[in-house]
Structures are given as structure tokens and as C-alpha cells.
Amino acid sequence: MAAVTEEALHVLYFVAIIVEAMTAALAAGRRQMDWIGVSLLGCITALGGGSMRDVLLDHHPLSWEANPYLLLITAGAALATIAIARHIHHLRRLFLLLDAAGLVVFTVIGCNVAMALDKPFIVVIASGMITGCVGGVLRDILCNEIPLLFRAELYATVAILTGLIYWTGQMAGLHHDIALVIALAFGLSLRLLALRFGWSMPKFVYTRDLH
Amino acid sequence: MAAVTEEALHVLYFVAIIVEAMTAALAAGRRQMDWIGVSLLGCITALGGGSMRDVLLDHHPLSWEANPYLLLITAGAALATIAIARHIHHLRRLFLLLDAAGLVVFTVIGCNVAMALDKPFIVVIASGMITGCVGGVLRDILCNEIPLLFRAELYATVAILTGLIYWTGQMAGLHHDIALVIALAFGLSLRLLALRFGWSMPKFVYTRDLH
Amino acid sequence: MAAVTEEALHVLYFVAIIVEAMTAALAAGRRQMDWIGVSLLGCITALGGGSMRDVLLDHHPLSWEANPYLLLITAGAALATIAIARHIHHLRRLFLLLDAAGLVVFTVIGCNVAMALDKPFIVVIASGMITGCVGGVLRDILCNEIPLLFRAELYATVAILTGLIYWTGQMAGLHHDIALVIALAFGLSLRLLALRFGWSMPKFVYTRDLH
Numbered sequence: 001m002a003a004v005t006e007e008a009l010h011v012l013y014f015v016a017i018i019v020e021a022m023t024a025a026l027a028a029g030r031r032q033m034d035w036i037g038v039s040l041l042g043c044i045t046a047l048g049g050g051s052m053r054d055v056l057l058d059h060h061p062l063s064w065e066a067n068p069y070l071l072l073i074t075a076g077a078a079l080a081t082i083a084i085a086r087h088i089h090h091l092r093r094l095f096l097l098l099d100a101a102g103l104v105v106f107t108v109i110g111c112n113v114a115m116a117l118d119k120p121f122i123v124v125i126a127s128g129m130i131t132g133c134v135g136g137v138l139r140d141i142l143c144n145e146i147p148l149l150f151r152a153e154l155y156a157t158v159a160i161l162t163g164l165i166y167w168t169g170q171m172a173g174l175h176h177d178i179a180l181v182i183a184l185a186f187g188l189s190l191r192l193l194a195l196r197f198g199w200s201m202p203k204f205v206y207t208r209d210l211h
Numbered sequence: 212m213a214a215v216t217e218e219a220l221h222v223l224y225f226v227a228i229i230v231e232a233m234t235a236a237l238a239a240g241r242r243q244m245d246w247i248g249v250s251l252l253g254c255i256t257a258l259g260g261g262s263m264r265d266v267l268l269d270h271h272p273l274s275w276e277a278n279p280y281l282l283l284i285t286a287g288a289a290l291a292t293i294a295i296a297r298h299i300h301h302l303r304r305l306f307l308l309l310d311a312a313g314l315v316v317f318t319v320i321g322c323n324v325a326m327a328l329d330k331p332f333i334v335v336i337a338s339g340m341i342t343g344c345v346g347g348v349l350r351d352i353l354c355n356e357i358p359l360l361f362r363a364e365l366y367a368t369v370a371i372l373t374g375l376i377y378w379t380g381q382m383a384g385l386h387h388d389i390a391l392v393i394a395l396a397f398g399l400s401l402r403l404l405a406l407r408f409g410w411s412m413p414k415f416v417y418t419r420d421l422h
Numbered sequence: 423m424a425a426v427t428e429e430a431l432h433v434l435y436f437v438a439i440i441v442e443a444m445t446a447a448l449a450a451g452r453r454q455m456d457w458i459g460v461s462l463l464g465c466i467t468a469l470g471g472g473s474m475r476d477v478l479l480d481h482h483p484l485s486w487e488a489n490p491y492l493l494l495i496t497a498g499a500a501l502a503t504i505a506i507a508r509h510i511h512h513l514r515r516l517f518l519l520l521d522a523a524g525l526v527v528f529t530v531i532g533c534n535v536a537m538a539l540d541k542p543f544i545v546v547i548a549s550g551m552i553t554g555c556v557g558g559v560l561r562d563i564l565c566n567e568i569p570l571l572f573r574a575e576l577y578a579t580v581a582i583l584t585g586l587i588y589w590t591g592q593m594a595g596l597h598h599d600i601a602l603v604i605a606l607a608f609g610l611s612l613r614l615l616a617l618r619f620g621w622s623m624p625k626f627v628y629t630r631d632l633h
Contacts (some may be wrong), residue, residue, distance in 0.1 A: 029628025036579055037572030037627050058271040060480040068544035075418050082626045089630050122279035144568045146355045157247055177264030204249050204293045207241025267473065269482040333490035357566045361459030368458055414505045415460050417451025419511050
């Protein structure tokens with residue numbers, strides 16, 4: 001990875017965890033949580049995907065253990081959201097854009113972790129998806145809802161395809177940075193198009209009871 | 212363990228994860244999840260118990276890391292369920308039988324993992340129960356329900372007693388395969404009898420509030 | 423740590439897990455779980471915080487693996503609660519006192535584990551809070567409720583401040599046992615005052631939807 005790409009990915013990662021913490025804070029506000037609940041939900045949503053990945057892959061120490069200031073940044077971003085909540089609605093489009101960027105950036109980082117551990121192809125894709133999606137699943141469980149991931153809007157699909165392109169690009173001999181840019185651009189476009197046109201996976205509806 | 216027993220346990224394990232993934236798919240369908248949600252819930256339900264056990268016992272790599280095709284099999288079984296959902300009701304009895312078999316097979320495998328790690332007796336039983344039951348707990352949490360395990364039908368009891376008999380049989384000097392067959396037969400019978408006659412543990416009903 | 427302090431902390435730890443298991447049993451009874459559900463929820467609530475901490479910090483074996491009788495004690499305490507449930511209301515104040523003591527004792531023990539692993543300051547505080555609070559979060563998730571922790575009564579705040587005082591006291595050169603007593607006394611007082619006067623963190627209320 002060229003130094004400049006690594007640096008860019010690093011910056012994108014910070015943007016991503018801040019945005020994830022802020023969207024978590026809004027979810028907390030919709031359930032009238034208190035300020036501590038807001039901060040905790042911010043930390044868990046922003047850092048939970050990477051933590052789940054690291055626990056499953058036995059990859060220690062976790063990111064927030066090695067860099068504890070990540071806890072302060074995400075808790076701080078969640079708290080700051082309380083102050084600017086009135087104005088966030090005007091930034092709605094920016095938020096959705098940054099949230100989509102966060103998804104693909106988390107995914108690529110998760111793939112990188114698994115590749116650095118020499119994991120096989122399917123585990124690389126799973127690692128990307130876990131990193132990209134589990135934070136939101138934990139947020140929804142803690143808000144007592146069926147995770148959005150299981151119901152809507154190509155979230156997991158974007159993560160899987162982004163990982164697939166990133167991995168395939170590198171295996172096909174593309175320079176890492178080229179594969180990275182293609183994967184990020186593809187994933188971001190797909191997510192934004194899905195949002196714009198309301199694309200979603202078909203649903204499975206089953207009404208009988210086995211018992 | 213004789214080679215033929217090991218082989219049989221292996222085959223039963225595959226049947227078990229496929230059946231668990233299929234019942235998870237039906238649960239997903241009752242909540243109108245999309246196809247990705249169906250696949251994910253299938254993987255998590257089928258492989259979640261073993262993964263929880265391995266994370267708690269620090270037993271890495273997890274089964275689906277070492278054998279990533281398990282993710283494809285369980286996701287595939289969940290998706291296939293969508294295609295044959297109309298006909299599953301006619302296979303209701305077969306499903307309940309295979310689900311009961313899955314519970315006891317998972318339990319015995321969980322006990323084996325803990326015994327191979329030289330864990331003490333109580334941890335062996337706990338490991339069996341976690342392997343047998345946690346997948347269903349995760350499924351119910353993700354479907355936003357109080358886990359069935361905590362409310363019904365001797366599920367956990369069957370796992371605990373199966374583990375107890377399996378362990379006791381071996382400690383009492385029985386040949387491993389004999390202990391295995393007795394434990395599986397006992398657990399399977401108990402589960403099926405509980406289903407047939409509606410056996411359940413007494414409930415604890417408490418209506419006051421401490422606060 | 424003087425031997426007598428260590429002994430006292432050990433005794434308090436046993437009181438704490440028993441009380442946590444008993445309050446979990448009451449929560450289980452309010453949802454009409456069966457006896458197995460009561461025992462399991464007791465174990466998970468009492469031992470879940472420490473287990474989560476150990477899994478995240480890669481600190482193996484977990485307490486209940488090293489000391490499996492902890493599973494029996496907590497399951498037993500939960501079951502015993504069924505027998506004495508009618509009389510517990512009269513012990514309401516004692517319960518709230520012991521629950522508060524449990525919170526601060528768990529917190530201090532969690533800080534100790536992280537400090538023994540040479541973790542940085544923020545991770546020490548997080549480890550204390552996870553140990554003190556996660557058991558209750560798991561209980562609430564399994565009871566299908568938004569965790570109380572995120573909504574009420576300075577629970578997490580008490581854990582954070584207790585850890586902060588405990589750590590600061592030691593860094594400031596206080597004898598360990600003095601820092602311990604001050605932290606426990608402060609945390610306990612704050613929790614009881616919060617209960618008595620209904621202190622809570624301000625809530626964040628947000629009603630719009632981003633999508």
C-alpha cells in the first residue's frame with residue numbers, strides 16, 4: 001500500500017467512526033436514552049464491528065485497546081451530536097453519503113485485517129462484512145429492534161460485493177491502490193444508487209408455524 | 212473414538228447445521244427479512260453456538276474459519292429454504308426430529324471440544340449446552356424475541372442431561388462409542404417425548420417490581 | 423494489596439455475584455421464564471460482565487472456567503430466589519444496597535484486571551465499566567428490553583467515576599487499600615444517593631428520522 005493511500009484510508013476511517021457514532025446518537029435520541037447511553041451507543045456502534053471481527057479472528061489487542069483515544073473520539077462525537085441535533089436534518093444528504101463511505105471503508109479495512117492474517121477468501125469477505133455491518137446490528141439490538149441489516153437496502157450486499165471486488169482485483173494482479181479505489185468507488189456508488197432508487201433484496205415471507 | 216463413529220458424528224454435524232440454518236430461515240421469513248437477512252440468520256444460528264463456545268474457551272480458529280465452506284453450506288441451506296418453503300409444512304415431523312438430533316449432536320461435539328482442552332466437568336457440560344443452545348438464542352435475539360430457550364420445552368435440560376450422561380458414561384469406563392450412543396439416544400428420546408407430551412419445566416412467575 | 427483487603431474484596435465479589443443472580447431471577451420471573459431460564463439468566467447476568475471483559479482483553483481462562491463452581495453458585499442463587507420470592511419485597515432496601523455494592527465491587531475488580539495487564543488508563547476505566555455493567559445489559563437484552571443502563575439512574579456514571587477515583591488514587595501515590603476504600607465508598611454513596619433522590623443524567627430526545 002502506498003503511503004498516501006494508507007494515509008487516506010486512515011483519514012476515511014476516522015470520518016467513518018465519527019459518522020457511525022453520530023448516527024448511533026440519533027438512534028439513541030429516538031429512544032430517549034440519557035447522555036451516558038448516547039456515548040456508549042456511539043462507542044459500541046462505531047467500534048463494535050471491528051471488535052467483533054478481532055474477537056472472532058483472535059486478533060488482539062482490539063483497536064480501542066491499542067488506541068484508547070478512539071473511545072474518547074466516538075463518545076465525544078456522540079455527545080456533540082446532542083448539541084447540533086437541531087441542525088442535522090439539514091445535513092441529511094451529507095450524513096447518508098458519509099454513512100455509505102463508512103460502510104465501504106470499514107469493509108475494506110476488515111478485508112485487510114483478514115488478509116494480513118492469511119485467512120482464506122471466504123473469511124476475508126466475511127471479515128469485511130462483519131467489520132462493516134456488525135456495529136449497526138449491535139446498535140439495533142441495543143435499541144430493541146430487528147437489525148435493519150436483515151431487512152433493508154443492500155447494506156450487507158454492498159459490503160460483500162465491495163470485499164469481493166477488492167479481493168478479486170488484487171488476486172488479478174492489479175496494484176493494491178487501484179483495486180482499493182475501484183472497490184471503494186463501486187461500493188459507494190451501489191449504496192448511493194440503492195438509497196436513491198430504493199433498491200432492495202427480495203423479501204422472504206413465511207407465515208406458518210412449525211410447531 | 213472409532214473411525215466409523217467419528218465419521219457418523221461428522222455426517223450428523225452436517226445434517227444438524229443444515230437443519231438449524233433451515234429453521235432459522237423460516238424464523239427469518241416470519242419476520243419478512245430479505246434474502247441476505249435469511250442467509251445471515253442461517254449462518255449465525257447454525258454456527259453461532261460453536262463460535263460462542265470457541266470464543267469463550269479461547270479455542271481458535273473457529274470452525275468456519277478453518278472450514279469456510281461451512282458458511283456457504285449454511286447460507287445455501289437457508290436460501291434453499293425459500294424455494295421449498297411451501298412444502299416444508301408437510302415435512303414438519305421430519306424437521307422436528309432433525310432439529311432434536313441437531314441439539315444432541317451439537318451438545319456432544321461441544322463436550323468433546325472442552326474435554327480435548329482438559330476442562331473440568333462443569334465446563335464440559337456448559338460447553339455442550341452452549342454449543343447446542345446458543346445458536347437458537349442468537350436467532351431469537353436477532354428476531355427481537357425473548358429466547359425460546361429460557362421459556363420452553365426442555366431444550367437446555369436436554370443439552371445438560373445429554374452432556375451429563377456422555378461424560379458420566381466415559382468416566383464410568385464405558386467405551387467412548389457406547390457412551391456416545393447412549394447419550395445421543397437418551398437426549399433424542401427426551402426431546403421428542405417432551406415435544407410429544409408438551410413436557411416443560413415449571414415457570415417462575417413474579418409480578419412485583421423491585422424499584 | 424494487603425491480604426485482608428484482598429480477602430474482603432473476594433467476599434464482596436461472592437456477595438455481588440449472588441445478588442446479581444438473584445435480581446436476574448426476579449427479572450426472569452417477571453417474564454415468566456421457566457426454572458432453567460431463571461438459572462441461565464442468573465449465571466449470565468452475574469458472570470457476563472467479567473466474561474465480556476476477559477474476551478475483549480484476551481484474558482483467559484474466564485473466571486467460571488478457572489472456577490466452575492461459580493456457575494453452580496449463581497445458578498443456585500437464582501433458583502433459591504424462586505423459593506423466597508414472596509419475601510423478597512420486604513428485603514427491597516437490602517437488595518438495592520447490595521446491588522449498588524455489587525456494581526462498585528465489580529468495577530474495581532475489572533480495573534484491577536486491566537491494570538494487571540498493563541493496559542492504559544482509558545482501558546482500565548472501560549474494563550471496570552464493562553465488568554460492572556455488561557451483566558445487566560445482557561440480562562435486559564435477553565429479556566427483550568432496551569438496557570436500563572442506557573436510560574437510567576447513573577449506573578454507568580457510578581462505574582466510570584469509581585474507576586476514575588480508584589485509578590487516580592493509586593497514581594497519586596495513595597496506598598492501594600486507601601484508594602480502594604475511597605473509591606468503593608464514593609461509588610456506593612453516589613449510587614445510593616442517586617436512587618434516593620432520583621438523580622439521573624439528562625436525556626437526549628430526538629424525534630426526526632434521517633431516512
